Amino acid sequence: MKTVLAFLKPYKLPAVVAFLLMLIELTVELMLPFFLGKMINEGVVNQDIDTIMMWGVIMIGLAFIAFIAGIINSFYSSHVGWGFAHDIRKKLFAKIQAFSFANLNQYPTSGLMTRFTNDVRQIQNTIYMILRIMSKAPLLVIGGVIMAFVVNARLALIFLITVPILVGFILWVLKRASGLFNKIQNSIDKVNRVMQENLSGMRLIKAFSRRNHEETRFTEANKTLANRTRYTFRFIESSMPVLLFVMNLSLIFIIWFGNLQTISGTTSVGDVVAIINYAMRVAMSISMFTFIIMGISRMKASADRVDQVLNVDVDLKDHDEADSSLRVKQGFITFDHVSFIYPGTTKSVLSNVRFSVNPGERLAVIGSTGSGKTSLFQLIPRLYDATEGEIRIDHRPTTDYTLDNLRRSIGYVPQSPLLFTGTVAENIAWGKEHASTKEIIHAAKDAQIHDAIMELDNQYQTKVGQKGVNLSGGQKQRISIARALIRNPKILMLDDSTSALDLTTESKLLHAMESYECTTLLITQKISTAMRADRILLIDEGKVLAIGTHEELLHSSSLYQRIVTSQFGKEYANVE
Ligand code: CTP
Ligand code: MG
Numbered sequence: 001m002k003t004v005l006a007f008l009k010p011y012k013l014p015a016v017v018a019f020l021l022m023l024i025e026l027t028v029e030l031m032l033p034f035f036l037g038k039m040i041n042e043g044v045v046n047q048d049i050d051t052i053m054m055w056g057v058i059m060i061g062l063a064f065i066a067f068i069a070g071i072i073n074s075f076y077s078s079h080v081g082w083g084f085a086h087d088i089r090k091k092l093f094a095k096i097q098a099f100s101f102a103n104l105n106q107y108p109t110s111g112l113m114t115r116f117t118n119d120v121r122q123i124q125n126t127i128y129m130i131l132r133i134m135s136k137a138p139l140l141v142i143g144g145v146i147m148a149f150v151v152n153a154r155l156a157l158i159f160l161i162t163v164p165i166l167v168g169f170i171l172w173v174l175k176r177a178s179g180l181f182n183k184i185q186n187s188i189d190k191v192n193r194v195m196q197e198n199l200s201g202m203r204l205i206k207a208f209s210r211r212n213h214e215e216t217r218f219t220e221a222n223k224t225l226a227n228r229t230r231y232t233f234r235f236i237e238s239s240m241p242v243l244l245f246v247m248n249l250s251l252i253f254i255i256w257f258g259n260l261q262t263i264s265g266t267t268s269v270g271d272v273v274a275i276i277n278y279a280m281r282v283a284m285s286i287s288m289f290t291f292i293i294m295g296i297s298r299m300k301a302s303a304d305r306v307d308q309v310l311n312v313d314v315d316l317k318d319h320d321e322a323d324s325s326l327r328v329k330q331g332f333i334t335f336d337h338v339s340f341i342y343p344g345t346t347k348s349v350l351s352n353v354r355f356s357v358n359p360g361e362r363l364a365v366i367g368s369t370g371s372g373k374t375s376l377f378q379l380i381p382r383l384y385d386a387t388e389g390e391i392r393i394d395h396r397p398t399t400d401y402t403l404d405n406l407r408r409s410i411g412y413v414p415q416s417p418l419l420f421t422g423t424v425a426e427n428i429a430w431g432k433e434h435a436s437t438k439e440i441i442h443a444a445k446d447a448q449i450h451d452a453i454m455e456l457d458n459q460y461q462t463k464v465g466q467k468g469v470n471l472s473g474g475q476k477q478r479i480s481i482a483r484a485l486i487r488n489p490k491i492l493m494l495d496d497s498t499s500a501l502d503l504t505t506e507s508k509l510l511h512a513m514e515s516y517e518c519t520t521l522l523i524t525q526k527i528s529t530a531m532r533a534d535r536i537l538l539i540d541e542g543k544v545l546a547i548g549t550h551e552e553l554l555h556s557s558s559l560y561q562r563i564v565t566s567q568f569g570k571e572y573a574n575v576e
Contacts, residue, residue: 001303003310004123007087011080018080018131021073026136028066029281030143035059037151037274045269074132081128085120092116092309100316101383102343107309110193115309118188119302126299134292137285141167144282151278152271155258162250163282166243170289173239178297180232185301187225194221236290247283254279315343316382319399326401328409330359330394331490331519333380338389340375340542349375350542353389357535362513362520364533366563372542373523374415377493380521381407393491411484411518415495417476424453424479425460431483439486446512447482448505449475474500481509485516494522498529507532527567536560 008015035055043052096112126134145163148156194217198205205214258272333356340350349372357363365373378384379391382398391398398406411431419427428443429435435443440460444450452475456462464471464479471479477497484492492513498506510532513520522533530536531550538545538553538560546557553560 001300001307003307004088004303007084007091008080008127010087011083014076015080015131018073018076019135021069021076022131022133022136023139024069025066025073026139026143028062028069029140030147031062032059033274033277033281034147034151035062036277037268037270039270040273041268041270077128077131080131081124084127085124088120088123088306089116092120092306095310095312095314098314098317099312100314101378102315103312105344106312108193110196111189112309113196114189114192115302115306119306122302123299123306126295129292129295133288134295137288137292140285141282144278144285148275148278148282151274152267155254155261155267155271155275156278158250158253158257159279159282162246163286166246166283166286167289169242169246170239170286170293173236173290174293174297177232177236177294178300180228180235181294181298182301184225184228184232185298185305187221187228190221191218191225194218236294239290240287243283243287247279247287250279250283251276316385316403318402321400322402323400324402324405326396327405328393328401328490331357331409332359332392332394333357333491333519333521334392334395335376336390336392338379338386338391340372340379340384341387342375342384348542350379350386353539353542353544355537355544355547357519357521359519360517361535362522362533364530364536365521365523365539366525366527366530366536366560367539371539373539374495375542376539377412377495377521377523380491380493381410381412408487409490411487411489411492413477413480413484413492413494413497415497415523417480417497419464419471419476419479421464423458423461423463424456427464427479428482428486431486432488435486440482443482443486444479446485446509446515447478448501448509448512449478449482452478472500474505477501478509485513488516488518490518492516492518492520494520496523496525498522499525503528527564 035058039052039055039059042048043055092115099107141163145156145159148159194214198214198218205211254272254275258267258275261267262269262272335353335355338350338353339348341348353376365376367373375384379386380393380398382403385399393401393406420430425437425440428440431443432439437460441450444453444460453459453462462470477500481494481497484494498509501509506529510529520533522529524530527550535547535549536553537547538557540559545559546553548556554564
């Protein structure tokens, strides 16, 4: 909770103002029964209209002051609450932007979303309530008891018995409840997660006709949430009758004992009325404890969860020795004895990988599925760091560059293209800040997507739905290629990005890419594509089996021969 609460610092002044205003309200509330007693004793009992009027005006005036103080207080309290929530969200967002892939694996999207929405709102509401009413309740209990003693110490003695009982009881209830709230929060997370997966996989679910399975999964998560919530709230609610019972008993006692004293003349009617009034206010405040501590324990659970994210160790950041003036100039890539294991796993995905790519060279990476091609790619822009060995660009370790400079020089087309909500033009321009229309069209033409875009209803202004549903797989691939090309990168990396293209289009694309002065790495499954590269890297089970031209590999690598045979037939491989 500490990290989150530190965000309150800039709001110290408005918080203090809100607190002082609350104290005004509190004072008025504590004075009213006292004055009411006086009005009865001096005015009503003596039938003195002037005194009644005087106390009446004083009380109305005080109530009015409290009313105004209350309004201004809620203004300041909500200012603190909103501002505070805004700051946390901002910080959370920035933090998640800095997350490495490994960090993202650790926190699923649904969990992050709940933190942004539910948790932040919970904290915000509680902060508001604390400033507005929560801090008043305990003070009112203490103040009420003291005032009751001032009015009539003998009658007030009953408070010494009831107040500790009630407070003790409520604290016991809440101690149990706080654990229950943690469980509720976890269930909310679960429901969100199931829902999120369901929504993003809706098409797949329909295609596989897995509706029932999904429904069962959701129903279970939902039921657990409902059960836990019900149990917790029932438990808390059941404390209410106990509270009311003790409170009513003490009221009966005050009235009974007060009556006896009034008859014997040791106490005045006004005192009894005032004490009853205090008793009710004190009891009300104590009953609010449930609500207060409930709010605070929920806030604590939420704040701890937000803290978790804010305190995550981002394992991938600029190294201290990174030189911010260092830029990638040529695009010379070296893998020097690189091994890689995904964080949190033990399986070696890449082992002892060694190769270099010259500036401007085109290297095709070929290998069976799961052989580590994507993993190899991800190490270059430092989406993950190598476990062993070193990757150098232009003869400098990648860690010498700032992440920003390194990634800016790279055009990366991931294996599964992701488009953002927005127009086609915006999606392409996403690759380069302030890209002009001319640049967008140029990149689109090179990516062989221009013609297809021109056939869309609104051409470049066509809206791409969430994740680009209204485009074909190949179109999405090419838009994300255009997005990479528009950067004019020094290093261009295509992860199986031409898989959905027909041969002619692919050929045109490869040709157009030649006009870019960059080192190109492209993962492909097709020998026909690989052949058009300067060299081919053959990878299997995380090891580089061979690197060289098509002809070289054909002679040196039996695996390569087998792949060629499987795609072109036996004759081809033999003839070569
Ligand atoms: N892997 C992993 N954790 C990830 C991604 C991958 O442990 N977050 C493992 C996979 O189990 C796989 C190996 O890393 O065995 C290599 O994965 P990858 O590099 O993605 O393989 P590719 O060669 O890219 O396979 P494909 O052609 O199917 O894309
Ligand atoms: Mg892959």
